Amino acid sequence: MAQNYPRDRFDSIPHGIERVGAHRAPQRRGAKWIAFGWAALATAVLTAIGIVGVVVVNDRLDFSEASPSAPATPVVTAEPTIAADVPVTVLNGTPTSGLAAAAAETLTAAGIPVSATANASEDDLTETVVYYASEDLEGAARGVAGAIPGTDVRMDPKFGEIGTPLVLVVGSDYAEESSEG
Numbered sequence: 001m002a003q004n005y006p007r008d009r010f011d012s013i014p015h016g017i018e019r020v021g022a023h024r025a026p027q028r029r030g031a032k033w034i035a036f037g038w039a040a041l042a043t044a045v046l047t048a049i050g051i052v053g054v055v056v057v058n059d060r061l062d063f064s065e066a067s068p069s070a071p072a073t074p075v076v077t078a079e080p081t082i083a084a085d086v087p088v089t090v091l092n093g094t095p096t097s098g099l100a101a102a103a104a105e106t107l108t109a110a111g112i113p114v115s116a117t118a119n120a121s122e123d124d125l126t127e128t129v130v131y132y133a134s135e136d137l138e139g140a141a142r143g144v145a146g147a148i149p150g151t152d153v154r155m156d157p158k159f160g161e162i163g164t165p166l167v168l169v170v171g172s173d174y175a176e177e178s179s180e181g
Contacts, residue, residue, distance in 0.1 A: 093125030133160025
């Protein structure tokens with residue numbers, strides 16, 4: 001059986017306020033758009049943090065102070081010389097035959113002694129490099145590099161262990177240069 005209670009102050013609701021419960025106030029105009037804006041901003045910030053995090057973890061972002069526009073120039077620590085007592089071994093690192101012999105002729109014409117020519121263990125090398133076995137041979141290696149334009153110079157002690165202190169490995173960049181000239 002339904003009881004009828006006497007009217008009190010909670011039964012009289014002012015006009016214009018649409019309440020559903022005793023504690024629910026009317027929503028302000030545009031409140032849903034403000035909530036949507038905050039959610040969109042939070043999504044954008046979290047996405048940006050995630051992308052930067054993945055890039056940093058994968059080492060794709062470099063925070064070093066080196067200027068990307070400045071080309072890296074090798075530091076020459078020894079003057080280029082021609083060491084008549086240290087012959088150069090010339091290796092062909094390409095599938096093009098005869099490059100080691102052509103490079104050996106260029107070195108001989110420049111006064112650099114050549115001990116042997118052969119094919120390298122790999123035939124897909126892209127750059128021409130002079131390897132020297134010890135620091136005292138850096139000048140001689142730079143002299144060899146001066147006779148073959150565009151050649152890089154690197155120290156690698158393993159060549160000294162096998163008895164070849166100066167080794168010129170001819171890459172595909174030399175093949176392209178010799179075919180143009």
